[in-house]
Amino acid sequence: xxxxxxxxxxxxxxxxxxxxxxxxxxxxxxxxxxxxxxxxxxxxxxxxxxxxxxxxxxxxxxxxxxxxxxxxxxxxxxxxxxxxxxxxxxxxxxxxxxxxxxxxxxxxxxxxxxxxxxxxxxxxxxxxxxxxxxxxxxxxxxxxxxxxxxxxxxxxxxxxxxxxxxxxxxxxxxxxxxxxxxxxxxxxxxxxxxxxxxxxxxxxxxxxxxxxxxxxxxxxxxxxxxxxxxxxxxxxxxxxxxxxxxxxxxxxxxxxxxxxxxxxxxxxxxxxxxxxxxxxxxxxxxxxxxxxxxxxxxxxxxxxxxxxxxxxxxxxxxxxxxxxxxxxxxxxxxxxxxxxxxxxxxxxxxxxxxxxxxxxxxxxxxxxxxxxxxxxxxxxxxxxxxxxxxxxxxxxxxxxxxxxxxxxxxxxxxxxxxxxxxxxxxxxxxxxxxxxxxxxxxxxxxxxxxxxxxxxxxxxxxxxxxxxxxxxxxxxxxxxxxxxxxxxxxxxxxxxxxxxxxxxxxxx
Amino acid sequence: xxxxxxxxxxxxxxxxxxxxxxxxxxxxxxxxxxxxxxxxxxxxxxxxxxxxxxxxxxxxxxxxxxxxxxxxxxxxxxxxxxxxxxxxxxxxxxxxxxxxxxxxxxxxxxxxxxxxxxxxxxxxxxxxxxxxxxxxxxxxxxxxxxxxxxxxxxxxxxxxxxxxxxxxxxxxxx
Numbered sequence: 001x002x003x004x005x006x007x008x009x010x011x012x013x014x015x016x017x018x019x020x021x022x023x024x025x026x027x028x029x030x031x032x033x034x035x036x037x038x039x040x041x042x043x044x045x046x047x048x049x050x051x052x053x054x055x056x057x058x059x060x061x062x063x064x065x066x067x068x069x070x071x072x073x074x075x076x077x078x079x080x081x082x083x084x085x086x087x088x089x090x091x092x093x094x095x096x097x098x099x100x101x102x103x104x105x106x107x108x109x110x111x112x113x114x115x116x117x118x119x120x121x122x123x124x125x126x127x128x129x130x131x132x133x134x135x136x137x138x139x140x141x142x143x144x145x146x147x148x149x150x151x152x153x154x155x156x157x158x159x160x161x162x163x164x165x166x167x168x169x170x171x172x173x174x175x176x177x178x179x180x181x182x183x184x185x186x187x188x189x190x191x192x193x194x195x196x197x198x199x200x201x202x203x204x205x206x207x208x209x210x211x212x213x214x215x216x217x218x219x220x221x222x223x224x225x226x227x228x229x230x231x232x233x234x235x236x237x238x239x240x241x242x243x244x245x246x247x248x249x250x251x252x253x254x255x256x257x258x259x260x261x262x263x264x265x266x267x268x269x270x271x272x273x274x275x276x277x278x279x280x281x282x283x284x285x286x287x288x289x290x291x292x293x294x295x296x297x298x299x300x301x302x303x304x305x306x307x308x309x310x311x312x313x314x315x316x317x318x319x320x321x322x323x324x325x326x327x328x329x330x331x332x333x334x335x336x337x338x339x340x341x342x343x344x345x346x347x348x349x350x351x352x353x354x355x356x357x358x359x360x361x362x363x364x365x366x367x368x369x370x371x372x373x374x375x376x377x378x379x380x381x382x383x384x385x386x387x388x389x390x391x392x393x394x395x396x397x398x399x400x401x402x403x404x405x406x407x408x409x410x411x412x413x414x415x416x417x418x419x420x421x422x423x424x425x426x427x428x429x430x431x432x433x434x435x436x437x438x439x440x441x442x443x444x445x446x447x448x449x450x451x452x453x454x455x456x457x458x459x460x461x462x463x464x465x466x467x468x469x470x471x472x473x474x475x476x477x478x479x480x481x482x483x484x485x486x487x488x489x490x491x492x493x494x495x496x497x498x499x500x501x502x503x504x505x506x507x508x
Numbered sequence: 509x510x511x512x513x514x515x516x517x518x519x520x521x522x523x524x525x526x527x528x529x530x531x532x533x534x535x536x537x538x539x540x541x542x543x544x545x546x547x548x549x550x551x552x553x554x555x556x557x558x559x560x561x562x563x564x565x566x567x568x569x570x571x572x573x574x575x576x577x578x579x580x581x582x583x584x585x586x587x588x589x590x591x592x593x594x595x596x597x598x599x600x601x602x603x604x605x606x607x608x609x610x611x612x613x614x615x616x617x618x619x620x621x622x623x624x625x626x627x628x629x630x631x632x633x634x635x636x637x638x639x640x641x642x643x644x645x646x647x648x649x650x651x652x653x654x655x656x657x658x659x660x661x662x663x664x665x666x667x668x669x670x671x672x673x674x675x676x677x678x679x680x681x682x
Contacts, residue, residue, distance in 0.1 A: 182557045193546035401616030421597035455549045462544040
């Protein structure tokens with residue numbers, strides 16, 4: 001019952017008035033950002049990361065970290081829910097994880113049941129959030145206990161596995177995903193080496209002696225990159241939003257979707273825990289399962305409540321599930337959790353097995369705040385959705401320059417450096433062209449966050465083994481991870497080749 | 509997939525990888541108490557990057573260029589915005605936050621869609637003033653105020669954020 005005690009301590013953090021405020025702020029801003037077409041959880045968290053620094057400036061370091069992560073996590077799952085608002089009302093998904101919601105959400109809205117669809121989506125998100133929270137509570141301690149026994153070699157290999165998993169699933173071309181991973185790792189080496197004090201790749205630029213600032217790169221890649229993308233897609237004006245008549249789903253709706261929600265939450269949670277898979281795949285998978293198990297599969301795509309409940313419960317379940325490897329192992333499984341982890345590191349909090357021992361206030365405070373946040377999402381749904389329904393038709397003409405200005409403001413106020421502003425701009429432009437040509441960005445961020453740790457563990461392992469690289473294969477745990485990582489990369493490649501050579505198969 | 513882009517990208521990346529590998533040979537190879545110096549990791553990564561981009565380059569010769577559907581391109585808009593953003597960043601400290609943001613937003617709004625200049629100007633002015641007032645005046649944060657040739661020039665270095673302590677944080681990673 002140790003866990004209960006920890007959780008209660010967590011609540012004592014989460015229920016401090018300023019943290020309640022942060023969590024509310026997080027979910028409201030998050031759902032707003034999620035609702036805006038083109039901005040998703042990843043760009044939302046990146047864009048608002050600088051503001052958490054400003055807001056938490058007056059607190060002591062540990063409390064500041066707890067409050068910041070509470071706010072950012074609120075934005076994360078808020079945005080997951082918010083993505084469904086534009087899916088349902090506009091038939092334009094706010095982010096990739098909300099694509100499946102358009103299939104039944106928009107037809108429901110056309111039948112005049114937009115309000116019911118939104119409420120179902122909120123309840124489904126709540127269910128996903130709560131299920132994943134219970135998973136988090138009961139898995140966190142055992143997992144970090146296991147991870148505590150890992151040596152540097154095991155850790156190195158585990159992180160390689162994490163990178164391999166994310167690269168293997170991201171984007172169309174694995175070569176490109178791996179290139180992005182390596183670039184991220186290389187970017188992480190810039191600056192003064194923390195072990196030897198030697199400067200590396202700084203080219204005499206004092207701005208990068210401390211390394212390339214993660215915050216700057218994240219805002220550039222995700223906030224600016226997304227905005228630049230929307231410049232090219234701004235022909236969505238004139239879309240009519242569906243009217244919201246009543247917010248209350250019928251009893252029949254609830255009955256129909258209850259089972260689907262539970263299943264979706266579980267599917268989402270387990271998919272989220274796996275590195276690399278994430279919310280988009282979870283929502284897709286959950287929708288397919290719901291359709292397969294339904295008594296009326298023909299209703300799907302024509303406004304079935306289950307069709308809204310399934311993907312929405314799954315994507316929020318995945319959001320919670322993805323926190324597990326990030327918090328307990330220090331290995332984020334997705335782009336958004338990588339940014340969250342980067343934020344924690346900036347507060348001098350190292351996620352990983354020691355997090356729960358060294359910073360219980362941060363870890364359990366975050367977990368408890370997610371209860372509060374998920375309740376808030378359901379309760380706030382009715383009053384705030386109408387506002388967001390107006391927000392999503394903000395003309396892109398104003399929205400895009402605003403978001404750019406906010407990015408500039410955010411980065412400048414934290415870094416106070418023109419160099420960082422230019423770096424951010426450069427990252428934004430690069431992100432646009434890279435993403436457009438199928439170079440995925442998630443592996444890049446992940447590699448930037450994991451880079452220093454991978455290198456340190458590698459060097460520690462090699463110091464133990466006196467420079468013998470076989471240590472990574474001689475240690476059984478490490479060997480298993482490395483083989484797992486290799487399989488993750490090789491199996492899809494082999495499958496692809498088999499499909500190509502065997503005639504009559506699908507082209508993809 | 510865009511073959512031309514991939515080809516150029518792979519050449520640039522190959523150069524990048526070579527540069528990293530070559531530069532890391534210049535880094536001191538030993539560190540006190542450690543067999544493996546700070547040069548090993550980037551050197552290896554540089555080589556891997558060269559190999560991967562060679563793979564990408566090889567790949568571009570193997571597939572056919574897919575027909576891209578022609579979408580109305582907004583490159584002009586894009587470059588105007590990127591260019592004005594760059595100017596905004598470079599001159600932010602000289603011209604101050606309010607003026608810089610106002611000009612950037614005005615250009616940005618007009619670049620996105622030609623329209624009523626006065627309406628854009630009012631929105632841009634309100635945004636930049638409100639942000640400056642809330643952050644710099646009310647919260648006492650640091651933003652470049654007004655240019656020198658304005659009468660009341662102010663620039664306070666007062667606040668020191670958590671993020672400035674990055675160096676120790678990175679060390680804690682180990």
